[in-house]
Amino acid sequence: MRRLLYLAPVGLFLVLAGYFAFSLRPGYDPHTLPSAMIDKEAPVFELARLAGNGTIGREALKGHPVVVNFFASWCVPCRVEHPLLMRLAQREHIPLIGIAYKDKPADSARLLAQFGDPYRDVGMDRDGRTGLDFGVYGVPETYVIDATGHIRKRFVGPLSAEAVDHELLPLLRTLGGS
Amino acid sequence: MFVELGHFCLILALFVTVVQSTVPIIGAARRHLGWMAVGRTCALAAFLLIGCAMAALMHAYIVSDFSVINVIENSHTDKPLLYKISGVWGNHEGSMLLWVFMLSLCAAAVAVFSANLPPALRARVLAVQGMIGVGFLLFILFTSNPFLRAATPPANGHGLNPVLQDPGLAFHPPFLYLGYVGFSVAFAFAVAALIEGKVDAAWARWVRPWTLASWCALTIGIAMGSWWAYYTLGWGGWWFWDPVENASFMPWLVGTALIHSSIVVEKRDTLKSWTILLAIITFSLSLVGTFLVRSGVLTSVHAFATDPARGTFILLLLLAAIGGSLTLYAVRAPSLQGGGLFAPVSREGALVLNNLLLSCGCATVFLGTLYPLFLDAMNGPKLSVGFPFFNRTFVPLMVPMIIALGIGPMLAWKRGDLLGAMQRLWVAFVAAALAALIAYYVTTGGPVFAIIGLALAAWLGAAVIAEWTERIGLFRMPLTASLRRAIHLPRAAHGMTAAHFGMAVFVAGVSASAFDREAIEVVPLGGRLQVASYTLELQSVDPVTGPNYRAERATIRITKGSEEITIVHPERRFFTLQQQTTSETSIRTNFLADLYVALGEADAAGKWTIRAYYKPLVPWIWIGAVIMAFGGAVSLSDRRWRVGVAQRRRLGSAVLPAAGE
Numbered sequence: 001m002r003r004l005l006y007l008a009p010v011g012l013f014l015v016l017a018g019y020f021a022f023s024l025r026p027g028y029d030p031h032t033l034p035s036a037m038i039d040k041e042a043p044v045f046e047l048a049r050l051a052g053n054g055t056i057g058r059e060a061l062k063g064h065p066v067v068v069n070f071f072a073s074w075c076v077p078c079r080v081e082h083p084l085l086m087r088l089a090q091r092e093h094i095p096l097i098g099i100a101y102k103d104k105p106a107d108s109a110r111l112l113a114q115f116g117d118p119y120r121d122v123g124m125d126r127d128g129r130t131g132l133d134f135g136v137y138g139v140p141e142t143y144v145i146d147a148t149g150h151i152r153k154r155f156v157g158p159l160s161a162e163a164v165d166h167e168l169l170p171l172l173r174t175l176g177g178s
Numbered sequence: 179m180f181v182e183l184g185h186f187c188l189i190l191a192l193f194v195t196v197v198q199s200t201v202p203i204i205g206a207a208r209r210h211l212g213w214m215a216v217g218r219t220c221a222l223a224a225f226l227l228i229g230c231a232m233a234a235l236m237h238a239y240i241v242s243d244f245s246v247i248n249v250i251e252n253s254h255t256d257k258p259l260l261y262k263i264s265g266v267w268g269n270h271e272g273s274m275l276l277w278v279f280m281l282s283l284c285a286a287a288v289a290v291f292s293a294n295l296p297p298a299l300r301a302r303v304l305a306v307q308g309m310i311g312v313g314f315l316l317f318i319l320f321t322s323n324p325f326l327r328a329a330t331p332p333a334n335g336h337g338l339n340p341v342l343q344d345p346g347l348a349f350h351p352p353f354l355y356l357g358y359v360g361f362s363v364a365f366a367f368a369v370a371a372l373i374e375g376k377v378d379a380a381w382a383r384w385v386r387p388w389t390l391a392s393w394c395a396l397t398i399g400i401a402m403g404s405w406w407a408y409y410t411l412g413w414g415g416w417w418f419w420d421p422v423e424n425a426s427f428m429p430w431l432v433g434t435a436l437i438h439s440s441i442v443v444e445k446r447d448t449l450k451s452w453t454i455l456l457a458i459i460t461f462s463l464s465l466v467g468t469f470l471v472r473s474g475v476l477t478s479v480h481a482f483a484t485d486p487a488r489g490t491f492i493l494l495l496l497l498a499a500i501g502g503s504l505t506l507y508a509v510r511a512p513s514l515q516g517g518g519l520f521a522p523v524s525r526e527g528a529l530v531l532n533n534l535l536l537s538c539g540c541a542t543v544f545l546g547t548l549y550p551l552f553l554d555a556m557n558g559p560k561l562s563v564g565f566p567f568f569n570r571t572f573v574p575l576m577v578p579m580i581i582a583l584g585i586g587p588m589l590a591w592k593r594g595d596l597l598g599a600m601q602r603l604w605v606a607f608v609a610a611a612l613a614a615l616i617a618y619y620v621t622t623g624g625p626v627f628a629i630i631g632l633a634l635a636a637w638l639g640a641a642v643i644a645e646w647t648e649r650i651g652l653f654r655m656p657l658t659a660s661l662r663r664a665i666h667l668p669r670a671a672h673g674m675t676a677a678h679f680g681m682a683v684f685v686a687g688v689s690a691s692a693f694d695r696e697a698i699e700v701v702p703l704g705g706r707l708q709v710a711s712y713t714l715e716l717q718s719v720d721p722v723t724g725p726n727y728r729a730e731r732a733t734i735r736i737t738k739g740s741e742e743i744t745i746v747h748p749e750r751r752f753f754t755l756q757q758q759t760t761s762e763t764s765i766r767t768n769f770l771a772d773l774y775v776a777l778g779e780a781d782a783a784g785k786w787t788i789r790a791y792y793k794p795l796v797p798w799i800w801i802g803a804v805i806m807a808f809g810g811a812v813s814l815s816d817r818r819w820r821v822g823v824a825q826r827r828r829l830g831s832a833v834l835p836a837a838g839e
Contacts, residue, residue, distance in 0.1 A: 110696075
């Protein structure tokens with residue numbers, strides 16, 4: 001019995017190494033995790049606007065392709081990705097919907113005042129319920145939603161310039177053309 | 179030419195470390211003194227060779243040799259010299275080279291400063307360090323060679339990420355790596371002790387200075403990183419629970435536990451197998467941290483370009499190093515004889531509590547960091563981890579820790595008197611109550627947790643001072659007698675007092691951050707902004723040209739009442755090469771509070787966004803960390819590490835007759 005106790009550390013480590021090996025499997029990229037939500041309709045939500053005027057819901061996503069971005073003021077990677085979002089909004093004129101995830105409204109507002117506001121509309125997901133419905137497991141996360149309100153792609157972690165140029169923009173172009 | 183020379187030195191270093199990791203350990207098994215002595219020579223040679231490789235790469239950066247791919251990707255002729263040098267480790271390949279360089283530095287230090295070690299132990303320690311070196315040299319040479327040449331050299335390079343072009347960050351990696359890698363010495367000692375099957379007070383005495391030195395370096399390294407985040411990210415935050423930050427914080431937590439548990443081994447000859455396990459885990463966490471950052475299995479701001487081949491290679495390294503050492507532990511540790519018994523309430527008991535809380539703290543950080551990984555593997559429910567998780571799990575664990583930290587040093591070895599200790603700590607109770615009342619009054623009922631935090635800081639600070647004054651007999655005997663006692667007290671005791679006091683200062687700094695005042699306004703030229711009791715007046719914004727950026731530089735006059743305090747110049751820098759903007763904040767500090775001013779964007783009407791924070795006690799976070807590291811250094815200068823018992827014990831327990839050397 002005492003022997004077993006001494007075996008515990010190496011046992012635990014091997015389990016951990018198994019996880020590591022699993023996450024190194026070919027074709028795995030933490031930035032483009034497959035989502036169970038792909039090609040499904042975006043979940044229903046009703047969030048208070050950051051601007052303070054009413055609420056924003058799923059209906060706002062329909063009619064034309066949009067990009068939904070989950071962010072938070074306490075998240076450093078969000079700040080890294082921010083210049084890209086500004087570029088998307090200003091140069092590419094992509095409609096971005098921001099969802100402030102588990103964040104205080106004042107903090108979110110301050111973030112946008114400091115770095116610029118790339119979003120057409122911002123909803124506040126204070127308890128993280130909407131994030132849970134979308135399948136967010138960390139901010140930032142970005143979803144591409146087509147004109148019928150179906151989720152077409154998910155980006156986990158901060159967007160990179162390559163991901164934007166080679167995946168996000170081409171996808172939006174095909175969605176916009178159809 | 180230098181580049182090829184560097185490459186060659188690195189290959190040669192690989193062969194030297196192969197010898198270092200085999201010959202001495204065989205010699206130790208066969209009791210062959212000549213073979214054992216090879217370890218020392220090899221360690222020194224490897225240090226010189228890797229040092230040359232490092233110098234060669236640095237030379238390529240300084241002269242901007244754009245025939246080297248690594249230099250093209252990370253440097254630019256316009257970059258200031260300091261950042262050309264720090265650019266060497268501002269990328270994956272170079273930082274791995276720095277890693278092995280630090281490793282060889284530690285091995286060389288062991289080779290030089292271990293004359294009083296039994297030759298067999300020294301040979302085994304150096305061999306284990308050689309094995310780690312072999313692994314990482316193979317990794318560099320096969321997957322991340324910094325010396326690769328480009329077929330057609332471009333006219334100029336891509337430059338370094340502007341966010342990294344900062345003096346704070348230039349020196350942060352060397353300290354951090356010295357800390358991380360320094361724990362390899364404790365690891366090597368632990369493995370060597372397991373091979374020999376013997377852990378005693380002398381062993382603990384040899385390991386402790388190495389652990390302390392790495393701990394000091396790691397403390398400074400982490401503090402520098404957080405200070406950098408504080409003033410460059412332009413947000414006033416100083417810790418983000420980012421995977422890379424956590425990767426350095428976990429070895430710090432377990433390393434702190436290790437420093438304390440090895441005291442018990444040294445003084446009371448017990449907790450042996452636990453201490454060995456901690457030594458293995460501390461370095462293992464450094465390795466796991468390296469894996470997480472390099473393999474790209476977790477996303478992080480700090481991550482460099484990642485590559486699955488590298489991840490696989492490091493995973494194999496982990497399996498060999500951690501799996502191997504823990505297996506050895508499972509086989510050999512049960513036979514380690516425990517020594518003295520002790521009551522739950524005793525100095526040993528307090529140190530065990532410290533170890534438990536620190537290990538649990540580390541486990542929560544570990545879980546929080548790797549949660550996304552575990553969930554993905556199990557297709558489990560969705561959950562996010564960030565500030566909210568760590569604040570709710572890690573912080574509560576540290577509260578009992580701070581309370582116990584005040585009492586622990588007051589308890590006697592073997593069996594302590596808790597009630598007596600509490601009575602002698604009445605000053606600390608009074609201080610805590612006063613601090614809470616004052617904080618409550620001054621902030622007119624601020625957040626409860628911040629007030630509790632300040633009370634804890636006051637409790638700890640007062641308890642540490644009470645213990646120290648009691649030890650030197652201040653107020654109980656004439657001043658000269660106290661002074662004499664203070665001089666004769668071991669430096670390690672003063673070091674402990676300083677390090678614990680640094681912790682109190684740190685806790686106060688962290689807690690007071692809840693009382694921040696902030697103001698953010700869009701201000702026209704000549705406009706004003708109010709924060710706490712200060713008035714900021716935006717006088718002008720001028721264009722400035724730097725070596726590799728353009729900037730807008732504001733002139734802001736700060737007044738309090740009618741008195742002018744200072745004029746500050748926050749900047750927004752635009753790096754043309756990378757098309758990236760960074761903010762250069764202005765921080766005015768009086769060591770009790772910071773006034774933090776950052777310049778935001780201009781709007782169409784020519785008005786500027788200005789953010790100002792008034793942050794009471796925030797400098798104490800880093801002052802506290804520096805005091806902690808200083809305490810470690812004072813303890814390190816204790817003369818008992820150099821002479822005395824270790825030497826005498828060796829005569830009794832040496833495996834070999836004192837022949838040779």
